[in-house]
Amino acid sequence: MKRFVAVLCAMAFVTFPWSLPAKADTARIMVPASAGGGWDGTARQTILALQQSGLFMGGTQFTNKGGAGGTIGLAEFIRTGKRDDNALMFMGAIMVSSIITSKSPVSLDGTTPLARLTNEYDAVAVPTSSEIRTPADLVEALRKSPGALAVGGGSLGGVDHVALALIAREAGVAAGKLNYIPFPGGGDVVTAVAGGKVKAAISGASELKPLADAGRVRIIAVTGPERLKGIDAPTLKEAGIDVVIGNWRGVVGSPGMSEAAHAAWLERFDKLAAGEVWKQTLERQGWEDAYLSGDAFVAFLTAEKSRWKAILKDVGLAY
Amino acid sequence: MASGASAWDLAAFFPCWAGERRMDALPSLLAGFAVALQPINLMWALVGTVLGTAIGILPGIGPALTIALLLPVTAQVAPESALIMFAGILYGAMYGGSTTSILINTPGESGSMMTALEGNQMARRGRGAAALATAAIGSFVAGTIGTVGLTFLAPTIAELAFVFGPEDYFALMVLAFTSVSVVMGTSRLRGFIALFIGLALGVVGIDGQTAQARMVFGSPELFDGIQITIVLVSLFAIGETIYVASRYQAEAPSINPLAGGIHMTAEDWRRSWKPWLRGTAIGFPIGALPAGGAEIPTFLSYTLERRLAEKPEEFGHGAIEGVAGPEAANNAAAAGVLVPLLTLGLPTSSTAAILLAAFQNYGLQPGPMLFINNAQLVWGLIASLYVGNVMLLVLNLPLVGLWVRLLLIPRPYLYAGIMVFSLVGIWGLATSWMDLLLMFVIGLAGYVMRVYDFPVAPVLIGLILGPMAETQLRRALSIGQGDPVTLVSTPISATLLAVSLVVLILPALMRLLGPKVSAA
The missing domain is CATH 3.40.190.10 (Periplasmic binding protein-like II)
Incomplete structure (x- = not known):
């Protein structure tokens, strides 16, 4: 009997951490770059703003997976996030162009576009x-x-x-x-x-x-069209180099995300973009507002693919 | 503060960048205690140390596996609390591992392999309690001194990241590869085979530099590479389970009775204190070396104590020095391992690698930026190590009798449980069949490795550091425009590569120089 109790106690002890209920509405966020960079900041600040605005109250779990223009993270996102209504990935111009340059085996096609958020x-x-x-x-x-x-x-x-x-x-x-x-x-x-x-x-x-x-x-x-606040440096244009190039960042949902979840996330981002919290976030981070959602974002993504293809060919980084 | 290592948070911490480079450790540490002593974090530290001790006791479940399995569970917890708990697990398991080593000659962790040698002999002679006690107190002494070292050394070492170039990192990883392959396991050949298995697993997936898929055999499931967690769980848990199952009929485990009370005699104290200090002196610096880890110092400490012992003839028959020294070295190294992890983002043991994954899970990149961006978290973690050490001592000395009871779980139940948790854990990672398939294939490989005495650690080191080494090598060569001399162009890289070479030929050299060198 004593032995049985000891076994029981020990088993309970060992199983304890696994028996904690996992919260159902946790958002799983893929950041396809290492921590401390642009995508990472965009992801964390955006989710924080969603929480501060009371638009998303569930828990969050971030995964940082950097390298290869975000395509390694994209591969993991497609594989692990499939049909997950709470899986999001942050992405942007760099991912679009890297997929073209590297003839990447994975693409954004399967994912569910949600919104373009910022420009920098x-x-x-x-x-x-x-x-x-x-x-x-x-x-x-x-x-x-x-x-x-x-x-x-x-x-x-x-x-x-x-x-x-x-x-x-x-x-x-x-x-x-x-x-x-x-x-x-x-x-x-x-x-x-x-x-x-x-x-x-x-x-x-x-x-x-x-x-x-x-x-x-x-x-x-x-590299902007005009000087940036707080940075004491000229634009390339001022210096006689005719280059203006920016970097938009946005968010997509999992491949096969349900209609309902798609609509829910779009509504969250639309409300966020219209609110005061987001305005302050942009201000604080020095990001330009580039909000574009739903069908307009889908059309923009398609246009971006051909635009980057042309640019990359033009400068000799893709063939 | 949990918002992560965003570079723009730097703004708040300029003074320590622009002005004096060295941060003041004491005020930061006091602030850290303010974090660690919050009731909620104290609770997590307690959970961590208890859990750590428990899993250290259970054979086959090391701290690395536990933290890996706990990672998803802690998604809801603040990073400070989760990491404090993980640190508790790390220290707790280091201590707990000694218990099984002593009582049933089954080290729960590679760092406690040496403890088993003398400790189990002591236990067979009814001196198990004294062995457990000297291990507990030695761990406390070494852990505390090691944490002091971490407190004052880490900020200085953090500056190294700006000094370390790609060629230096590459040399460092070469040193890690050679030392781990030479020291671990029964032969260098086995060590290197294990290492190369790890390196091979590491190249699977999309290449981080050029975005080309390698070794994926057309399977999109492999584009993002082979997950470290899967390999870890497979090699440790699955491999060990199959091994135990295959040997179960042959050798049923037996537990030795605790005889002679639970206290150390005056002579035990006299014979223990010097090995504790020597073990600490060996363990911390080696653990702190980016190529260190816990195995080398325990091995060195055991050899040293054997040489210095008053009664060397007792070794092999239960010499208390042989428990006190390696146990102290083991815990001091555990503190040391946190130095390269926190300051350079370099994991030097499988546990450290999982801690790194835990950091990254919260979007925190260990490295110099961590001390600047997340000072509260780092110092809270360091402060909680002091707290955890005290907790461990208080917990373990009176509970020696209870820990022994954990071993009463019949092995079939225990290992069936481990199998279930492993399956659930791996399935939960990505709900992918490929992961489960990989798990069984690698698990079987783990069993074969166990049977033929191949060490497991080089596989993990290869898998974790391989891709990093490759990136740094290509980066260094690219910056140096393809000139291989770049790789030895800095004093650091030249020295590290030279040391790797010495590590490689040293055992052969020692055999040549003196026949007296014992194989321990």
């Missing part, structure tokens, strides 16, 4: 000790020896890579000659450039700004 511009930065001080210096360095200038940024064929290819074209350097070092997330890019491991970096302005403010990197240009 890139910044070009160098280590504080670098000789490069202006966009003209950068163009000159590229012209002299493109291979010697290792430039870090996001995934191959992504916005950062294309931005560099466009700048290089000003210098008369072909995209294939560039020494572009891809990183799985903005956090890794900024660490590498701050440590001088790469000679320059192109990444989201919001990712580079904190290190620039801390004096660890120097931002020499931004």
Whole structure:
């Protein structure tokens, strides 16, 4: 008898953690980049805003899976999220273009598009000790020896890579000659450039700004149509380089998401975009509002695919 | 604060970046205690240490597996609380593992392999209680000193991330590969075979640099690679279960009675305190090395105690030094392992790898940014290690008798339970048949490895660090424009690669130099 009780106690003890009920309405969020970058921030801030606005009260579970322009995360999302009404993935221009450049075996086709959320511009930065001080210096360095200038940024064929290819074209350097070092997330890019491991970096302005403010990197240009608040650097256009390139980010639902869930999530995002909390979030993060949902977003996605195909072919990053 | 390691949160912490590079450890630690001593977190620390001790006691279930199985469950808990619980599990299991080693000669964790040698001999002579006690107190002493080391060393080491370039990381991982393959297991050949199995598993999936699918055999199920959790559960739980089942008829386990009270004699104390301190001195730095882990220091400590013992003839027949030293080394290393994990994001043991996964599950990337973005969390975690250590001692000394009872679960029940939990856990990951299939294939492979004495750790190290090493290698070569000299171009990388070479040829060298070197 004593033995039986001991066994019972022990079994109860061991099974305890598994017997906790799992909450049914947990949202499973795929962030297809490593932590501390643009997609990661967009995902976390958006979900936070949804919760603060009282639009989504369930728990959340984030998965960060970086690399290959988000296509590894996309593969996992398609595999594990199938028909899951509470599975979302954050994505954006970089994923669209990476799929094209890499002829990726996975695509966005199966997923359920929900909304485009934000737009952000890139910044070009160098280590504080670098000789490069202006966009003209950068163009000159590229012209002299493109291979010697290792430039870090996001995934191959992504916005950062294309931005560099466009700048290089000003210098008369072909995209294939560039020494572009891809990183799985903005956090890794900024660490590498701050440590001088790469000679320059192109990444989201919001990712580079904190290190620039801390004096660890120097931002020499931004890729928007006008200067960005709080960043003391010219636009590429001002510097005579005719390049304006932005990076939108959005969210899609799981492949095979039910009609009801699709409508529910669209309603949540629509309400969020109209509310005060979201306005404050955009303000705080320095993101441009680019809200577009439902059918309009579906049409936009289709247009983006052909637009990026053309751009990538044009700069020599896809064939 | 749970919002994660978003780079823009940096803004709030500028002073420690722009001004003095070294953060002040003491005020941060005090703030950490404020987090750790919140009742809810104290509760989670208690749950963690109790659970950790329990699973450390159960053979085959290591802390890595437990944390892996608990990961989905803790989705609802704040990251601070969950990580505090996981740290409790880590320390608890380190201690709990010694209990089975001593009582039934079955280490629950590779770090307690050495404890089994002398500890079980002591238990056979009715000195099991003294062995358990010296293990408990030694763990406490070493764990506390190790945590102090972590407190003051970690912020400094965190700065290393800006110094470490891709070639340095690559060299570091080569060192991890060679040392783990040479030290673990019965032969270097087995170690390297296990390592290469891990490396091979690691290349499956879409390549992180070029987005090309590799070794997926046309199956979209494999695009995102082979999940570490699956390999871990398969090798440890499934492999072990099959092994135990296959041997069950042959060797039924027996438990030794506890004789001679539960207290250490004055002589036991006299003989224990030096090994505790020496074990700590060996365990912490090696654990803190990015290529460290808990196995090497316990092995070294055992060999050292054997050399220094007053009565070396007692070794092999229950020498208390042989328990005290490795147990201290084991726990000190557990604290040390957290240093590269927290500061460089580098897991050096399977448990650390799962902790890394736990961090990433919450979107926290261990590394220098963690100390800046999530200072509250890191220091709360470190403070809770102190709390957990005290809890462990209070918990374990009086409960020695109860822990022995856990072993009374008949093995068929125990392992059937493990099978069920493993299946549920893996199915819950992705509700994918491919995962279950992989689990059984790898589980069978685990059984074969167990039968033929192949170590499991190199497989995991290969799987986890392989893709990282590949990325860093390609990055380094790319920055160096393809020049292989890049790989030894920094003092760090050159030194680390040289050390790897030494590790590789050292055993052969030692055999040549002196026949007196014992094989322990």
